[in-house]
Amino acid sequence: MKPLVSLSFMIAAFLSVFPNVLYANQPVISDISKDVVASVGEDVQFNCTVENVGRMSVSWAKRSVVLSMRNILSLSDPRYTITETRNDEAGSATYSLKITKIEASDMGPYECQVIVSATDKITKKLNLSIKHPPIISEERTPKSKLVTEGQNLEVSCHANGFPQPTIWWRREENAIMPAGGQTLPGPILRIKEVHRLDRGAYYCVADNGVGQPDERMVLIEVEFRPQISVLRPKVAQVLSHVAELECSVQGYPAPAVFWHRNGAKLHSNSRYEISNTASSHETTTSILRIASVTESDFGDYYCNATNKLGHADARLNLFQPVIPVPSSL
The missing domain is CATH 2.60.40.10 (Immunoglobulins)
Known part of the structure; x- marks a missing residue:
């Protein structure tokens, strides 16, 4: 019996190594x-x-x-x-x-x-x-990006589809891109030393020739210190009339705007009325209205603006015009 066991074991071992030997074809x-x-x-x-x-x-x-x-x-x-x-x-x-x-x-x-x-x-x-048409990933492509003026910006856009989509960037209303031209090829939007004028809506566009292109808006927000512009730095007004001093302030985050005179902050009251109106492009128009000008109202006024990045002020002057009196003959 021992030789038979050994032979059976050898056949089993052989077949385990060469299992297909039993099949001729x-x-x-x-x-x-x-x-x-x-x-x-x-x-x-x-x-x-x-x-x-x-x-x-x-x-x-x-x-x-x-x-x-x-x-x-x-x-x-x-x-x-x-x-x-x-x-x-x-x-x-x-x-x-x-x-x-x-x-x-x-x-x-x-x-x-x-x-x-x-x-x-x-x-x-x-x-x-x-x-299948391109689909831009909402999870991997941001809705907005915040950057401080002067820094470099980089935003990535990710899209799936077959064939693999081609990706490029454009600005809202096809405005000129920061690097020139109306489009920027590639999935990464890069802007060196971002300027406040670079802020706004950018669109990532993905296209592979199947169906319609997909696009996603990314809002670029640029933080910058306040900047004040004054259209009329000198304002003339006669006594007992209304005078208006106006300054235009830009900044992001939106600056706090105040008026000062002789080192004291002015507030709306029976003599002064201060109104701040926000408009597009991070601009605030501030108007100081003096109800009835008196002698003591003539002089310098300061429009002050402050946000977390800095401070700015502008001087305006209210003066009494010299009205020539015709000489008597």
Whole structure:
């Protein structure tokens, strides 16, 4: 009995190393469809031809999910069909997996498998790529970006799609880009030494020729210290009339604007009325209105503006005009 046990052990060991030796003609996947590129809604078919198929089980699988076994589907999706076309004379068979009205979820690798044993199989793969319009990632592309004037700015835009989308940047109303031109190619918006005039809406645009381009607005906000401009630094007014002093303030964050005279802050009261009106482009118009000018009102006034980046002031002068008196003859 011992020699028989030893012989059985040797045969088992040999077959474990060379399991296919029992088959005179080993199965071979002689042909499989090439990689497929299609659009959503189209039909696709994958063919896999196996030589010396015999009674082998041939299946289609997607990643780790078995879709079919011989001519039987293992999933209930009515869009899928499997067809087995045997050529007994040649000892081959072709297994055709058809998917109608493909969806984006159908994209990925498909594998034709010949099951040789519980631990051995012969495989070949193909890949299904599905064309779909570009979609800009909301999670990876910011809605806004805050930068301080003089710093460098960098904003990335990420988009998915097949074929891979081409990405570029433009400004609102196709305004000139900071580096010149109306567009900036590439997924990254870079601005060196940002200026306050660079602030505003920028659009990331992604296009791959499938459907409509996608775009996403990124608002660039630039912080800068206050700047005051005065259209009329000298204002003439006669006694007992209304006088208005006006200054225009720019800054971001929006500056606090006050009026001073002789070192004291002015407030709205029966003599003075102060109004601050915000407009576009981070501009605030401040007006100091003096109800009825008296002798004591003539002199210098200061428009002051302050935000976290700094301070600015401008001097305005209210004076009494000299009215020439005609000489008597």
